[in-house]
Amino acid sequence: MHFFELQCIIALTKGGGVLIKKTTKHYSQKMYLFVIYGLFILLLLGIFFFFTYTHYRKNALEEARKDLENMCASVEDSVETQLNNISTISMNIVYSNAVKSNFKEFSASYRRNGTDPRRLAASREKALAIHDIVTAIIGAYQSASDVRIYTMDGSVAGYWLLLSSVDLESLPWYEETMAQNGHMYISNPEVQKDLPARGGNKDSQKFISLVRLFLDTAGQPEGIVEVIQDCDTIFSLATQLENQNPDSRVYIYNSRKELVYPYNDTKVVPDYYGLIERRGLPENTGRLLKTDSGENLLFTYRTTPDYNWTVILTKPKAAIYEPLNTFRVMFALIGIFSILLTLLICFYISERLTAPLRKLTAATGKITINRVLDENKVNLTSADSNITELSMLCESIRSMYEKLRSTSQEVLLSQSEETRAKLQATQSLINPHFLYNSLTNISVMAEEEMNEDIIQMCQALCDYFRYISSSSEMIVPLKEEIFYTKRYLEIMQMRYTEEFHYTFAIEEEAENICIPKLIIQPLVENAFKYAFDKQPPWELTISASTEHDRWLLRIQDNGGNLKDEKKQELLRLYRNLNLNEELKSMQIGGMGLKNVYLRLKLLYGEKAVFEIENTLPLKTIFILGGPVYHSKEEYHEQHPPL
Secondary structure (H helix, E strand, O other), X not given: OOHHHHHHHHHHHOOOOOOOXXXXXXXXXXXXXXXXXXXXXXXXXXXXXXXXXXXXXXXXXXXXXXXHHHHHHHHHHHHHHHHHHHHHHHHHHHOOXXXXXHHHHHHHHHHHHOXXXXXXXXXXXXXXXXXXXXXXXXXXXXXXXXXXXXXXXXXXXXXXXXXXXXXXXXXXOHHHHHHHOOOOEEOOOEEOOOOOOOHHHOOOOEEEEEEEEEEOXXXXXXXXXXXXXXXXXXXXXXXXXXXXXXXXXXXEEOOOOOEEEOOOOOOOXXXXXXXXXXXXXXXXXXXXXXXXXXXXXXXXXXXXXXXXXXXEEEEEHXXXXXXXXXXXXXXXXXXXXXXXXXXXXXXXXXHHHHHXXXXXXHHHXXXXXXXXXXXXXXXXXXXXXXXXXXXXXXXXXXXXXXXXXXXXXXXXXXXXXXXXXXXXXXXXXXXXXXXXXXXXXXXXXXXXXXXXHHHHHHHHHHHHHHHHHOOOOOEEEHHHHHHHHHHHHHXXXXXXXXXXXXXXXXXXXXXXXXXXXXXXHXXXXXXXXXXXXXXXXXXXXXXXXXXXXXXXXXXXXXXXXXXXXXXXXXXXXXXXXXXXXXXXHOOOOOOHHHHHHHHHHHHHHHHOEEEEEOOOOOOEEEEEEEXXXXXXXXXXXXXXXX
């Protein structure tokens, strides 16, 4: 397996699981189940409600239409029966020979005697005979409120034995009756204060009269018969049905298209007869119509064949569909209960379905880089699912985990060796670089015949080289690094004598922290090479401290301020370095700052500190730092061993 492929495998484990970068927003399986099942149930309930409500609405209209048609037929039959009754009474009187003979004698006697009390007995006798015949005709149950027989000169006889004389032409039905020439004429409801009224008619006392002419053998008018009936009797069924069905209304029009029922209503009734005529509503067919006032009503009507009276029944649309309000409430309750039950079932199902997924997620969460690299093997929890796909997925993850552990150990071992090699390479470059500079100094001292100083320098140089070559360890305690840095500075002190001065300011708590080996010497050399090109004296100050869980080294020289442009250029250059490429191209010479920066980045990564400060007059300070480790063991606990 290639190294790049192994790096990818390790990268996939970082963050506690497999990282697949997608821009898609993720939702939990529970939410999916709730949404899908919820929408599905709502859709089913919606469809059920729509079709059920439409069915009930259609049935409600159909039932209301049939009920209204049946009531209309019943009212029409009842009205026709009542009209037939008084028409029959009228015909029986007109065609009764006994009534005719007595009426002729009554009429002749009344013409002769008038209302003379001495001669009234003869007329009363004939009137009594007529009364007996009329009584026999209308029966014991009084199928008519009154029967009156008029002579053509205005005398009256009838059921109530009232003998009087009236002006026929003043009567409201006279002209129409005469125009009928023997055919019946039915009047509008008229108030009759002298007659007893029944039921709801007691207050209004309105009666309807059926009137027809007596004709002699020559076809000439001989008298008039008036049969009077109580409106409550004629329209009894209509009143009864309205009381039983408060939402329904009955309207009855006579042959002259005049409203005769309701007879005691003072409100203005719309012209429903004209409405059904304009709309062309078929007889005995219920249909919803919109009135001129904007009201929606269910209409149906029937016409009596013999009398041409029209019975109209109406019912408001709102009253028809009022029972559906109960249905809507019931449906809402059923819907709420169904949704709650569905969500409960959905929750149970989702729990059963997602429990293995949560276990699987918990198992994959254990596949972290630390656990993969741990020597102790981590056992992944089984999903315990009866679902074949989930079981197969769990086994696949187990297999991947085993392969990942094996592969990642190899990768880390390879990376550790590579990092060690890189650090050793950078560190080893210091050795010849330092030796080169030291031999140059000895050569100069030999020319100046500084034999004793050469001996001391060689001794210090041996100590220093023994330090840098004694171990391959990459980090050392700070006090050890300071000790051998002093040996190097002693060498330089021998060369430059009073022209060079150095000081150390090391905090006590910082002496035992571990820092990269040979991290100070390249910066000291850099000061002699670049900073101390001005007139002496030259000064060098090295300080160390700990701040916020990190160590800081400050190497300060008096070689003059580093210009801001140069400073920013150096920092930008180093921060953009490619470590691998730089390591490949490293050479002896020009190694000071770059070497230090590379080793800090290799050891500490983003926690490394590399800064340059040039704010103090004629001074430049290089600041190095990294995480605080008080021992090599503490360092290796946080980093793979190098």
